[in-house]
Amino acid sequence: MRAKITLLTVLICSFILTGCGQRIAEYKIGKEARYYIADKYGFRPGTTGVELDHVGELEGVWHKKDGGTASMEYKGHTFKVYVSLVDPSIRYDDYLKPDLQEYLTDHFKTELECKDLHVFATYGRSVCMVSQDIETVEEILAKCDNIEIYVSTCGLDQDRVSSLDVSALGDNTKIYIIDWSFPDCVADEELIMDNVVGLESETYTSGFSKIMSYYCFENGEVRSKYIIP
16 A cells, blocks of 8 residues: 555656646747847747647656747737757747748739739758748848749749749759649649659649649759740
8 A cells, every 4th residue: 555655655756747748848949049039130929838748648747847839919910930858059940931931922013914823842850840040031042952842823924934033042042933724723832842742752742733833943944844835
C-alpha cells in the first residue's frame, strides 16, 4: 500500500513540475518574441498564445521544452515568431508575409493586366518565416534562395506572359502561373499547389481539365509551359 502511495506521489509531483516547466517555457518564449520584434521592427506586440516544440508522439513528460512558436498581434496584424531557448541566434518571424503578398499582387496585376488574379508565395523557413537580418520585402527577394511564387489567373493574355518582367523578384525565384477556365479556381491555394506539383511531375490531377495554360519561370526565363487545347 505504501509503495502505491509513493508511486502516486511521484506521478503527481512529475505532473505538477511538468506543468510548471511548460508554463515557464511559454512565458520565456513570449517574452523573447516580444523583445525580438521590438528590436527588429521597433514596436512591442502582444502575445496571444505559445505552441511549444515537441519531439514526437512518444515524448516523455520530463522532456525539457526548449523552443516554440509565439502567436502575436499588433494593431490588428497577427503573425508568428519562432524562438529557441537554447540558441539566442535562432529567431524567425512571418511579420512580412502580408506585405510581400501585397507587393507581388500589385506587381503581377500591373505586368499581366488580368482582372481575376491571386498571388501567394512560399519562402524562408516553414510558414514563410525569415531571420532577423531580413527586415523588408526587398530583402526577402534579395536574400531568400528558396522563393516560389504562385500566380493564379482567369482570362490570361498569353502575350503578356512572354513580356513578363521578373527581374525584381530574386535571381533564384521560381514562378508558377496557372490560367484557369473558371474564376472560382483562382483563389483556391490547395488546388493551385496540387496542380503545380502534378504538372511539374507529370502526375495527373483532377484539376488539369480546368487549366487553360501553365508556365514555370526559373532564373528569369520560362523553363516549361503547357497550353491546354
